[in-house]
Amino acid sequence: MLQTKPRVHLFITCVADRLGVSAAESTVNLLRLYGCDVQFSELQSCCGQPAYNAGHHDAAKQVARYWLATYDKLLASADDYIVTPSGSCGAMIHHYKDLLVDEPSQIAICNRVLPRVRELTQFLVDDLAVTQSFVNLSSFTVAYHDSCHAMRNMGVYDQPRALLKSAGATLIDWDSSCCGFGGLFSVKLPQISTAMLDRKLDSVTNVMSADFLTSTDLGCLLQLDGGLQRRSTRLRTLHIAELLDPASVVHAK
């Protein structure tokens, strides 16, 4: 573990702020347990992904500039980290350089800020070298869902699995296909989105059995949970921070 207390600026994301409050709270608990100085600025909002993905790049640029200005001010030293519990939003931040390619002043900020952005499990495993867990998940079978953007754009694959295993969880070998969320895609083409979701859920409810579905992405969890609630199953979705946080509902006796 690092010598000095790593300073972490949270990027909670607009989704977690409103719809993933306990995941966000567990993120704070977990980071503190692993010895971080955790900071949260109320000025934060969204990464701009909905506009970016939909092709509305003027709107996306506005949000990107705001995000960059906010975090550029927060970073007190070049060693500070920006950590998000949502891999897809983290991946969006890395698109800023392409998005703002014509604006040299923004690129300069990107060069300062972007290298400090981490997805939560990536930060814990890669930067803090976490191998010990504060919880015991040995009585649980967990299906981990790969967020496409966390996996493909941020390189998050082994880290969440390592954390779950270090907590003793039995991991199900779930395929890495998309859950069908895709932001606006999920409401623009709800039938296709749901067909993808059903396929993903069928494979874990019909073929395997698990106690929890988990992921590193609030968007995917919204989709997976939304579909599960319409089925009769004891299976529940939880953000990975909630599974690993001893103070969360899972571990409350």
Next chain:
Amino acid sequence: MAKAEKRGAVLRGTSMVDSRRKIACAELDTDDPAGYQGLRNIAASIKDTVLADLPTYLETFANNAEAAGAKVHFASDAADARETIQDIIRSKGAKVIVKSKSMVSEEIDLNAALELDGYRVIETDLGEFILQLEHEHPSHIVLPAVHKPKVEVERMFNKLYKSPMGASADDLAQTARRVIRQDFLDAEVGISGGNFLVADTGSIVIVENEGNARLTTSLPKCHIAIVGIEKIIPSIDDLPVFLNLLSRSATGQRSTVFVSTITGPKTLDEPDGPDEMHIVLVDNRRSTILADEKLRPILRCIRCAACVNTCPVYQQIGGHAYGWVYTGPIGAILDPVLLGLEDAYHLPYASSLCGACTEVCPVKIPIDDILVEHRRRAVNASLTGPVEAMAMASFATVMVNHNLYEAATRLAAVMPSSNGRMSRLPLPVITDWQSSRDLPAMKGPRFRDIWKQRLASAGANNGS
């Protein structure tokens, strides 16, 4: 046919080939530079070298092909390509034409034109043969009939050719072969596609598993190959890299059963082959892609369909839903150029941007980035409508204004809910979501409220 049956066939077919691809590529996945990732890099950079100087490579190819006795034609668009081919066929006084698989011939709608001219045109690839019987178009660029459940083909062959029900895939292929054997002998003209154009030898290369392309290009007296101008590779020495990637990515084979390298028509000392060989190089808006830096990587495509097989959207909706020749992710980035953005801008939106396509593309086309680029252009061309534009502008306004963000996220709490779930609401977006999924209630404190109430001070107590 029942929709579900069709969907099942697509899902089964594509998943099977996709998992074979995975295994075949993993086999090469070593750390050395000649491993799978290394080969992808090499292939992408060879293609980029060609694209940086395409006219020169095309000229070299044409010179070498003509030196070997072939006649090379350049066709600027679909009509030009059709007329070129029609002229050649007319001059042969042909009645019967055999064809092996060619997506470019679908792109220029060749069969319809030839049939209108009164020729008998026979597709000799098994999948294409099946589709021709049913007057259908391919739904997939490599597995044209992937949407057809096998039992349906059995039924069809049973009715037409008395083939037994339960016949194996091999038996069905044998039956088709028997039916078209005479056509191969009768045909005056054979039309094929081409997987690669080799600049330094003037050869066209065709890969296949059935052997029908071999017959199509050698039995009739006249062979016409229709190939897109982007299919060029500089040298015959580059071929192994591409063959290796293509066969593994397309079907999960280490190599396809047949690889034909055809350099000109039959020479005097060769026993068989056509007397005449024509190569029609089709542009049809490929130059537009070439001139467009953001879209140019599309021209690296070797049409392996790995992106199609792995695409979770394609697997659900099948190829015909795309409405045109090229389907799946490659179709979603290619069709908006070939058809015009106005007619095809909806295709790039039919994606969750999961990036599975980009991950498997053997020539590293950034497919998901190009999907977003098409969306950007659709928005700039006002194709997506004023309501969405207004919604996005307001979204940005709220997200960059702290007070508005505070107000909006607080206001969200008025949405009615029960048992922690939001009630069903007749609101745009919400209704579309709730058509098949629940939404958690937006009641209660936001994270920022909890932070203020207890988390910030808890941190302070910890001495941070």
